[in-house]
Amino acid sequence: MKKQVFHFHEGKREMKHLLGGKGANLAEMTNAGLPVPPGFTITTEACNDFLESGNQLKKELLDQVWSALEQLEQETGKGFGDVENPLLVSVRSGSVFSMPGMMDTILNLGLNHETVEGLARLTQNPRFAYDSYRRFIQMFGDVVMGVEHYQFERIIQRQKKRVHVTHETELTANDWQEVIQQFLDLIQEETGSDFPQSPHEQMKHAIQAVFLSWNNDRAKIYRQIHDISDRLGTAVNIQMMVFGNMGEDSGTGVAFSRNPSTGENELYGEFLINAQGEDVVAGIRTPQPIRILEEKMPEIYRQFQQISKQLEMHYQDMQDIEFTIERGTLYILQTRAGKRTAQSAVKIAVDMVEEGIIGKEDALLRVDPNQLSQMLHRRLNPNQELKIIAKGLPASPGAASGKIIFDADDAEKLAADGQRVILVRPETTPEDIHGIIAAQGVLTSRGGMTSHAAVVARGMGKACICGCEQLKIDLRKKIVEVDSFTLKEGDMISIDGSTGQVIFGKVPLIDPELTPEFKKILSWADQVRKLQVRANADNPEDAAKARELGAEGIGLCRTEHMFMEADRVPIVQQMILAETEEERQEALWKLLPMQKNDFKGIFREMDGLPVTIRLLDPPLHEFLPNLEDLVVELTELRITGGDSVEIAQKENLLKKVRSLHEFNPMLGHRGCRLGLIYPEIYLMQVEAIFQAAKECMAEGRKVIPEIMIPLVGHVNELKELRGLIDEVASRVDFSHEYTVGTMIEIPRAAITADQIAEQADFFSFGTNDLTQTTFGFSRDDAEGKFLHQYIENKILEENPFISIDQEGVGSLIKMGVEKGKQVKSKLKTGICGEHGGEKKSIEFCHDVGLDYVSCSPFRVPLARLASAQASLKKKNN
Amino acid sequence: MKKQVFHFHEGKREMKHLLGGKGANLAEMTNAGLPVPPGFTITTEACNDFLESGNQLKKELLDQVWSALEQLEQETGKGFGDVENPLLVSVRSGSVFSMPGMMDTILNLGLNHETVEGLARLTQNPRFAYDSYRRFIQMFGDVVMGVEHYQFERIIQRQKKRVHVTHETELTANDWQEVIQQFLDLIQEETGSDFPQSPHEQMKHAIQAVFLSWNNDRAKIYRQIHDISDRLGTAVNIQMMVFGNMGEDSGTGVAFSRNPSTGENELYGEFLINAQGEDVVAGIRTPQPIRILEEKMPEIYRQFQQISKQLEMHYQDMQDIEFTIERGTLYILQTRAGKRTAQSAVKIAVDMVEEGIIGKEDALLRVDPNQLSQMLHRRLNPNQELKIIAKGLPASPGAASGKIIFDADDAEKLAADGQRVILVRPETTPEDIHGIIAAQGVLTSRGGMTSHAAVVARGMGKACICGCEQLKIDLRKKIVEVDSFTLKEGDMISIDGSTGQVIFGKVPLIDPELTPEFKKILSWADQVRKLQVRANADNPEDAAKARELGAEGIGLCRTEHMFMEADRVPIVQQMILAETEEERQEALWKLLPMQKNDFKGIFREMDGLPVTIRLLDPPLHEFLPNLEDLVVELTELRITGGDSVEIAQKENLLKKVRSLHEFNPMLGHRGCRLGLIYPEIYLMQVEAIFQAAKECMAEGRKVIPEIMIPLVGHVNELKELRGLIDEVASRVDFSHEYTVGTMIEIPRAAITADQIAEQADFFSFGTNDLTQTTFGFSRDDAEGKFLHQYIENKILEENPFISIDQEGVGSLIKMGVEKGKQVKSKLKTGICGEHGGEKKSIEFCHDVGLDYVSCSPFRVPLARLASAQASLKKKNN
Secondary structure, three states, X not given: OOOOEEEHHHOOHHHHHHHHHHHHHHHHHHHOOOOOOOEEEEOHHHXXXXXXXXXXOOHHHHHHHHHHHHHHHHHXXXXXXXXXXXXXXXXXXXXXXXXXXXXXXXXXXXXOHHHHHHHHHHHOOHHHHHXXXXXHHHHHHHHOOOOOHHHHHHHHHHHXXXXXXXXXXXXXXXXXHHHHHHHHHHHHHHHOOOOOOOHHHHHHHHHHHHHHHOOOHHHHHHHHHHOXXXXXXXXXXXXXOOOOOOXXXXXXXXXXXXXXXXXXOOOEEEEEEOOOHHHHHHOOOOXXXXXXXXXXXXXXXXXXXXXXXXXXXXXXXXXXXXXXXEOOEEEEEEEEEOOOXXXXXXXXXXXXXXXXXXXXXXXHHHOOHHHHHHOOOOEEOOOOOOOEEEEOEEEEOOEEEEEEEOOHHHHHHHHHOOOOEEXXXXXXXXXXXXXXXXXXXXXXXXXXXXXHHHHHHHHHOOEEEEOOOOEEEEXXXXXXXXXXXXXXXXXEEEEEOOOOEEEEOOOOEEOOOOXXXXXXXXXXXXXXXXXXXXXXXXXXXXXXXXHHOOOOOEEEEEOHHHHOOXXXXXXXXXXXXXXXXXXXXXXXXXXXXXXXXXXXXXXXXXXXXXXXXXXXXXXXXXXXXXXXXXXXXXXXHHHOOOOHHHHHHHHHHHHHHHHHOOOOHHHOOOOHHHHHHOHHHHHHHHHHHHHHHHHHHHOOOOOEEEEEEOOOOOHHHXXXXXXXXXXXXXXXXXXXXXXXXXXXXXXXXXXXXXXXXXXXXXXXXXXXXXXXXXXXXXXXXXXXXXXXXXXXXXXXXXXXXXXXXXXXXXXXXXXXXXXXXXHOOOOEEEEOOHHHHOXXXXXXXXXXXXXXXXXXXXXXXXXXXXXXXXXXXXXXX | OOOOEEEXXXXXXXXXXXXXXXXXXXXHHHHOOOOOOOEEEEOHHHHHHHHHOOOOOOHHHHHHHHHHHHHHHHHHOOEOOOOOOEOOEEEEEEEOOOOOOOOOEEEEEOOOHHHHHHHHHHHOOHHHHHHHHHHHHHHHHHHOOOOOHHHHHHHHHHHHHHOOOOOHHHOOHHHHHHHHHHHHHHHHHHHOOOOOOOHHHHHHHHHHHHHHHOOOHHHHXXXXXXXXXXXXXXXXXXXXXXXXXXXXXXXXXXXXXXXXXXXXXXXXXXXXXXXXXXXXXXXXXXXXXXXHHHHHOHHHHHHHHHHHHHHHHHHOOOEEEEEEEEOOEEEEEEEEEOOOOHHHHHHHHHHHHHOXXXXXXXXXXXXXXXXXXXXXXXXXXXXXXXXXXXXXXXXEOOEEXXXXXXXXXXXXHHHHOOOOEEEEEOOOOHHHHHHHHHOOEEEEOOOOOXXXXXXXXHHHOOEEEEOOOOEEEEOOOOEEEEOOEXXXXXXXXXXXXXXXXXXXOOOOEEOOOOOHHHHHHHHHHHHHXXXXXXXXXXXXXXXXXXXXXXXXXXXXXXXXXXXOOOOOHHHHHHHHHOOOHHHHHHHHHHXXXXXXXXXXXXXXXXXXXXXXXXXXXXXXXXXXXOHHHHHHHHHHXXXXXXXXXXXXXXXHXXXXXXXXXOOOHHHOOOOHHHHHHOHHHHHHHHHHHHHHHHHHHHOOOOOEEEEEEOOOOOHHHHHHHHHHHHHHHHHOOOOOOOEEEEXXXXXXXXXXXXXXXXXXXXXXXXXXXXXXXXXXXXXXXXHHHOHHHHHHOOOOOOOOOOOOOOOOHHHXXXXXXXXXXXXXXXXXXXXXXXXXXXXXXXXXXXXXXXXEEEEOHHHHHHHHHHHHHHHHHHHHO
């Protein structure tokens, strides 16, 4: 049989897959000469063998365990089950990736009626011995024998009451003896079995229990959330017990080698005198800050400080260290990379570079790009009780508090009075834009991640929750009901657009702060990354923000949002409803100077950097009133005998709305299909671009316009429109450079990318639509109806609208890039879907050789770092 | 310079690309020793040179023409421009593919003031000479000099009036001389130029005019319709004139070697004594049937009969022959394969095999599969004046006449009284099914080729026109307006579902007939084809029809139509609206026996053949009332103070309809996504299948059930549902063979076909949905809004919903087949979209190696023949 049991001194860090994270660390520390209690590790392979064989502990494994145990006895000079000098051990799980608290642990194993007496004699501390024994019974009873924890606690509570004490520490040896008897009775009663007295028997059961805990519910859920394979299995660490509860010269604690919240280079943690580790965790006694240890045990503190630095140097990372002091001797029980906040992660990484502990590249790999985004938005104070009343889709990150307002006009008025408001609507339309601008955040009961509210709010970097279907909004009564709860206009609520949580009342928020370390690590990222990072921005403010956060151009400037501004909607509607070519042209002439000014504002901000402008994309009916509302209005007018002129007008409007109505707007008359059927719209937009560019250049600015055609599926579409653009350029005498490219956002475009490349200067993969068409489901419909369950049931590993589906959509992107570059090696390629701001997708973009990613301004820092990490990973592979 | 002029005896059939169809035929006939007037051909290359060089007739070309002309003079013993014995020629276009009447022709070229006198002398027939001259001036004036035809006609009319005659034949030589003078004046007046007197000048202009006519509007449109490349160019044929108008021993005619309407082996055509060919075409004089020629000129008739047979043998096909008799001598002017009706095509092909003229394989390639479909539906009599009042989408082929009825119940009643009705509705819903069954055909003003009406009608083989937006239907008043025209209930209309034409009044229809030849040619097709042909059928009647027409199984049995039957809709709605699991299960228990009986009916009909049953596909809201209607009803009820219980019920229903409402139903909660979220529906269906199969097998029938999962995009979907199906099989103790497969109808399925194949016994490409998702447009939206213009403007070559887009969608199919078979070499693959009944798509299916195509029952014969042709073409390549 393979070796499945390793003494600590036989292991090393590189054996993590076999020994688990904890086992590998214990081995590493042992070999580094640190004061680690001796022990051995049973491998993850043994766990998998066990689980695969129908939960059989094989004799061969047990032989190895017994032999390791003998060696441990020799090392410690103690005997397992020896009444004179009993060896007590801890039995802990330890998987490859940290799963804190998810699996089981048993301490003080080896105690029984006899050895507890030996321990009492040996330590001359009967109280300690019985306390240890009852702890062991309690844990073993719970974990191995399945007696619920609270039942043991109840016995302790009763005992305390009976002897009139408040704290457990006040219970005497006798008290514990009584408790032990009651524990044993409880177990016998509940399970019908006796508590095993043989230490070897105890160990067999404990190993078995730890193996089985790999598949308990909470461990499975944790793995699912953290994307950890179910097939790794857990190792089991068996280690000599040391005791922090042997008196006032003993203790236990947990400390971080640096501050996990701020990143300051200082010990941070807490400890308890005369206690075992679980006391710290259980929260029964309040631990003291670690600096108090310096006063109480200065020598130990100094030693710990030194070990902490040593561990940090050894692992080249901030450490989370568990320690125990037994009668004045310091033991290190565990060390691992410490969890930390975004700010701390950044500061530690930068500081460690400056302290010479790690290189810049290591620093870049240390920070999770997702954390960077947290640092850019106002957020909820994490140390705060929240009254969560509902949950919707996290449509735009950041947190906000304000008064509930149901109407855009009201929102504008109150905001003008300096009040903070949250706009609450069933859904928003272009006519609500001024309300969204005025509000701190937006909350809707309908619509998905791509609904109007979501898209507009993300563009503005404003908190937004969409599709919160629990809300029953009554616009007439100006109330919103959630379950039995009713909120009215003016009530305070808070929303967290990063989680989708709707919170009752006002909540203090933490403002974002761009620390010097934040800037420094991004500047290092810029030196390493190959991908350019651009931003999606539709107005000068967003463009400025994007530039401030390091964007190297605009990868997607959507022009429909310009059409949606409140003062323009009537003109846009006039254009759509035009009966004649002239009427339509008249409306377009009114829009032209407006569009020109939009573009000028953006060009000025992006002086010297490229700006990719996408011509009008959405179907025209998006700019008209809602069909259903219109039908209701008209029915009302008809029945109540309304004004006949008004009825006729509404009927006419309804006719147009109906004629533009689409069964599947996603798959309808939009994108370049609009430009081909109504070329005058695109002509106006292109003229506005060229005129704006000319005027900005006349001001001495450098403008690099890139005109992008949406939704191309056949090369002829692009060819025709490209011709039209070139005609406008020559008509308005635009003699500077410009490029014309296309979105690759429907499968046929990727499949025929070689043909399309003939007509394109650049490709921009629109992965939102490409995902929808490749999967054949629309985001709004899928997320509301089945996608959630798909992910829960593991039909899909991940939400493909969040992280690129590499097998399906990714194959098309790869095909698009390959076929495109085959025809035109200098073809510029990028991505401008929301995936452009998601780290795994960015790594994919790097791997398939795109030139740039484009994402919302607030995701630019994330993208810069993720791009750098992608470069480094590729290099290191 | 290259040789660009060929004498007829220098050419042959194989030079068709260079000499055009007519030129090649003239050469072929000349070399076969037929009495063809001598002449030469200017090549299509010369035409292209001319067009590419900015319409320059190169000197080198003219040199070759003059030298050919000299040779022609020697051959005929006549002189071009020779007053004594003038050579007159015709100048005709002749492209590679026949484009009858699209380009220009000039006859009698070579005549001028002098040669006309010579001709008069030589023939001793001045009237004939001046008639010929005026004909020449008229044609040349029109074609070359651009004077409109009617202006010449007006002069002739005036002349006839002046001399008081009715027919042109009554005009004398003097009359024609006067007409000629007026013609020449007219030309001078209109163009400012004199009519050219030099025959060489005339010829230069004529050649130029023919070249230019390649690009006239009607020729361009013809090529567009018939899919002929613009780059082929036309040849020009210059041939000695022969004259059918030289007296009572002369004449001209056109005849087919067999009857082009019935296929009978008999001469079929017409002729005119003392006339030129254009007289036959122009319809001024009514020609006589060809058999009269036997009486009038028995010797000529016999000779023509023999030549006709000779030509048929030579070309091995039925010929369309133009001839002229000049003073008792027969000349053959042209021969080509004759156009023919479907019935004739089939009969001729079969007869020719039996006569030993061609082989079976030739016969199979002779018949256009599309024609076969015509033979299966009632159709309009083509020799009939139609009053077409509107045009919609040709949603289901065949023609029908009947009374206009606006309501399904009324339709059912009238039909029960033996009346024929056409159901006219804005659109149909499942609740109209009984009306569709009762009607002769369906006409809707909204909805596309995949609308409810279209799909149901196609399934029933019933005529249907959809989306006829010109119709303004007022259901309350029971009238329909078309432009200024109003039709009311009970008025007769006819519809042609093959063309989309709506016709006023009753029109006689031709009933379909399956001739013995039809059956014979299909039996030959079956011997040759590799593709299996199956049918899409959802009920026993369709299954029986499919089997009768030669289907080898059912490739797609849609189960949603079973849900849509009028008596089941309430139960289906009960299932959808169920608030509890039990309520839903109760409704499903009611549906189970119904579904079982559906399947039993189909299994019985298909005894021994495979039946692929697709589990429920459409989104559930399709079975509920329309949202908009419900909103109107509810608004009305509220305003008019309706019954509060009714309001509450409607509100509840509206809530459910709204909760199931989808932004993009095509991309919504349908297909296997339904089966995964509501497994109980699929469980019921699968149980019904297995129970039905068991019961039919107990009756001694052989049942081969193939269960098909729709809309799979990820292998896990199929894996999960396959597990469910296997569970049901074991639960109901179904121990016979069955297979489980999937539709490949979204891009991701094709891209990951290797993974999906692991779980599938067969793939069925659903090219309707695959086309929609690959192009990113829905058929209903595209066809109503932009697809038509796309095709007109040549952005797309063809409607991809009719013929598979081979570059885009086809690439995915290829990928799907390759990846699938790579993993599972015995994977069965087929197609069940509407493309399965379209000939080019069928050829594509053959080429990519599919195992079968499945199409609507009435398309099965087409598919059998098209599959055979695909095999033969592949073999011949």
